[in-house]
Amino acid sequence: VAKRGATIKDVARLAGVSIATVSNVVNGKRPVSEELRERVQRAIQQLKYRPSAAGRALRTGRSQSIGVLLPDPRNQFFQVLVQGLEEQAELHDNNMWCCNTKDDPSREREYIELMIARGVDGIIMVPGPEGRDSGRYLVEEGVPFVVVVRQIERFEADQVFGDSIGGSYNAIVHLVNLGHRRIGFLTGFRGIQTFKERLFGYQKALQDHGILFDPGLVVDGYSDVEESREAMRYLLKETDATAVLASNYPMAVGALRCLRDENVNCPDEFSIIGFDDLPCAMLFSCPLTVIDENPLDMGRIAGQLLYRRIEATDLIEPEPQSVVIPSELIVRSSTAGPPHRSAD
């Protein structure tokens, strides 16, 4: 439908030079005399010539673009991550193709296929429940990639992620210090590494403080606001929990919403601590105490690792590198001592 633009041939003809010369003016790979360069530049301007990405990609085998696999673009955490990636992509004159896997392994796999077919130069992946398989597949296909946000354990690849175990551990210590003993855990898909780690940190913190782990206090929110609201209702009605750790942002929102529905005061009657510090976290009816994971830096560093790999010559492949981004506990007012019982 779109009308065809000028091609390299048109430019060559108008400038009275060969197409090779035009190419060299455009890409600067070989020196071109001042005179010809000028003639070519003028022709380019006049014809509004834009090199065709398709032609170039076909010839060079490089598309100047990278693919990004995200589980949930609506979660602002991932948008901040993307912003960090975008910064790097722009630096390399690349474009980014973001895809929504919805943490569905078949969508993840399909998008990887599609990305390879489209010839992306590399992939940034937030791995879903079967992310390890995807990772293996990418290795097999020889596509440069980096795993971000959620670690794939004992896997040789560039990886950038937060200290989920430590973050979770610190959150629980905070609650325990406030006097809580019955602490719920609101988890996402249990198949996902990050949530496993956060659960582990939770368990370890309990253990280190001599509190028995009760699996009945672990409820599934599936990273979804509505599901989390339901799960939280269960925690409230059917258990004696006095606090909860919500293992990501939408789940904290769901938990908070449930408390509001049920007219349970936060933090007087129930404490909430969440993951991820987003702009509205402090505006909630009880400004949220959170573990911040610094997604912007995660994105930046992941981007840098990817381009390092993309630009490596085939001879010297860089060593796979794992980068752990430190996380930080930000205490606001959604956490306090448990009701009917003084804090220690």
Place this chain on the structure above:
Amino acid sequence: VAKRGATIKDVARLAGVSIATVSNVVNGKRPVSEELRERVQRAIQQLKYRPSAAGRALRTGRSQSIGVLLPDPRNQFFQVLVQGLEEQAELHDNNMWCCNTKDDPSREREYIELMIARGVDGIIMVPGPEGRDSGRYLVEEGVPFVVVVRQIERFEADQVFGDSIGGSYNAIVHLVNLGHRRIGFLTGFRGIQTFKERLFGYQKALQDHGILFDPGLVVDGYSDVEESREAMRYLLKETDATAVLASNYPMAVGALRCLRDENVNCPDEFSIIGFDDLPCAMLFSCPLTVIDENPLDMGRIAGQLLYRRIEATDLIEPEPQSVVIPSELIVRSSTAGPPHRSAD
């Protein structure tokens, strides 16, 4: 760096057929005998053949992808919009390339150039301050496109947007009915059509209720949380406003944050009404009264219009169409009568 996959030639050789036959099996443009089809399918499987998008794009002039220009991907409003678009793109086996214009005209223009060079089949644009120029340029270049969220007035193109004037009008009527007379307006870049319209709706509502328009009550938040916090502080300290209309989501967040900083109770001492209903709007310390614009439908419809145009034969170009998505006032608790004065 990535190792080269199998090409159509490899498949043809292995299956013992011509490349044309392989192409026809893949694309189904011409009938192929059962026997050959099967041989080809087997070869495809065996070689893990994936048609090269670059080759196809070069040959057909179609890239099977669309570009999306967004002013601020971090604003969840736009992510919901994108979700609607994505739905349509997936339906057409297309991919989406989202770019962040930051409402900067030169970035907008650059990305349009880039998108054309990359051969996108169409563009969805949320126009920035000089969006009209961009629109004209797209027409000139013959790229199918649709304008979304923010209208370009008196401009022949497919456009999908909300009823900003009406939404704003209704918000003000709501406040006036509560008894407010001194109502502030927190605006984004004044060069952007949507904000002009929202300001207009505000003015018109005041006028219709016999309230004099005071330009001193219009303050700039530039769609930014921090800027809005500042602007709101001004409104609070330097004017006698008792309520404010924040003309998009991040600005409402900023306004709310300011009230929190200044220990001003909402809605008892000050009322806020915002635009865009996002999942946390109801969790704020005062659950936000908002105008919801239904971005999901905007995205869906914009996508449909774009594909209608992309798929049109050059002979029958569809008539440009403007679609207005109705908006809805959702009353929560951030609005009440003004202080020191009973509501009427």
Place this chain on the structure above:
DNA sequence: TTGAAAGCGCTAACAG
């Protein structure tokens, strides 16, 4: 320093 020409992977027109 420049040009001619091959060919990247694919589709489509043409020939059988």
Place this chain on the structure above:
DNA sequence: CTGTTAGCGCTTTCAA
């Protein structure tokens, strides 16, 4: 129903 072939726009040898 199938095969042969031209050529999309570009980069990159190879020759001059």
